[in-house]
Amino acid sequence: MPFPITKLPYLPQVEVLKQLELQELFLLSLCSEKSKKLVQTANLKVEILKFSLNGKGIQVLVESNDDVHCVASMKLVQLASSDETPIKLGGSKVQCRCIEEPPTSQLSHTFQYLQTEEKIVFESIQHHMRTLFRDTPRVQLELSSIAALSKAEVIKDVTDTSFSMETLETSVLENYLSTRQDQQSIQLKASLVGPPLAGNSRLWNVKGLAVHGTFADLVNQILLGPRVVIPGIIRNFGGEHLCFTDVMYNIDSWRQLIRRWRAKEAYHDLRWFSTTSPAALPIIAGTALDEFNLVRWDGIRRPRTVKLDSKIVSFIMKEEIDCSSWMDIQQDGGGKWASIKMTDSTICFVVWD
Template structure:
């Protein structure tokens, strides 16, 4: 028998709400003013909000909002399909608080895995709806942390109206340097970016793109990405380097001429690397199994990049050599394999 949540004690109602899926909580919050208050009283909090924005092949803009768990699981809250006009026979007015409301067509379904999905079709200005939804979801989930944003299938230059974006993934087929500038202008607080798109054109050496703290590139790129990087963690998954490029990097780090903030560098190269040639140009200390205590056993890396899982590097291994920065004696550990280059700076 159906239960009217608004007619049972608040404590019990809040307990019931806490057992709902995030998408169900969202639907309950837009049913009425009283149900919205009940949702807020339940005090449900989420670990991380992620927004996904796609310009589809049929020229509709799809805007999805969900929760990313600590184990990188995506749990949907709602989605918006921006269309030119609505089905007038199925109008449903959604009230999002703060005087914001929108006429919509509303759709509900379950995925094969049992996940409950809702989608709002909306014909008004997309940026207005996007901001109103963010404010509403922040309110019902008591959320004030930073947001993740995924952009995919670019057809236009528009970017979603989302604030407090600090982590981003770009999945477009191609982008140009001007688009990257627009992204960093629109979201100036980004500290982590993962780019799986091919960048057509040269990114200026002084671009703020190279100053982002945590950067991953999954497309073919060259040594300029390393030479111009000012951040903390750099991961290039499809790079082309010469031994001289890598020697230059090491010499600049050792002399403290550059890479002052660098913590980790991972390069997966298209061309083979001669590790012996690189090591011949620097002073280093090999691992001595008779004195294992001279270096840490484990180096833990947890970079907030999309899809990146925490890594444990075993430093008490002959594969890693130790080098030091001349000015302050700071230690780093270097491993060079045929197609991999790993550089790990020990934290104080």
């Protein structure tokens, strides 16, 4: 039996809306202009609005209070269907087919559209999502194919981008950064191929840079040694957060970073550096830190814990990190303090204000 929510008084309406999942609120907002305004009265607050493109459609996720929710999925199909119907999406009418998904699916409903509708679908879904929330959320983009990259230009105000594909040409990455100059963070879940990035590449100036090793990278590193690109990234990076996951590289690159930071030659804005090695290949550190004369924390000179800005590099751990057992190092001439943690699989380096 249908529940006439729009006929309830205002306060009961708000209480009902609070019980709904974000996906349910999105579906409710499509029913009519009145229902959309009703959803807007809930004053939904989200920190991150993420658009994921794979070349065959677009998926929308939102992050609120460190929880990620999948809200909408629009899928490209090749053949028209007799039960297509127009929906009001972001102020525009879009021809779509609504599909009810099995109970085990992440979403209860998805929407199918034809190629001729794709541009308006992408433009409308982002406008629609922005108008549902109380504040302006941070916009992130995930691209899982070159085909997706070619369609991404209609997504506006993007500050963080994740490239999740097998390979990515350095020239393509550089062109992307030149057309989207407001990037705060980049995640590379792809093997960079092509000419090395120049010393003046825009990549070095993003606040957060995360590099994820792939299985192909791991095989090549075992056979050929660490990728040349990794020392280049470490040497040229000028941002705040630099993270490597499942990546091998020569420990000398890590030592050189500390030397240059301590001497105030580089990394003036660095706040965090970390790396984790592939599970089967531990870091062989040996006496890598002996030259730095590290000292134990005295409980006074710097905080006990650090909490990283997960919006800059979204995969960074979101809870506070206890640094009480980490070793400390100070820049030459009485400069900033930093703390270091090294295990068989992890290296972490945090700079204190």
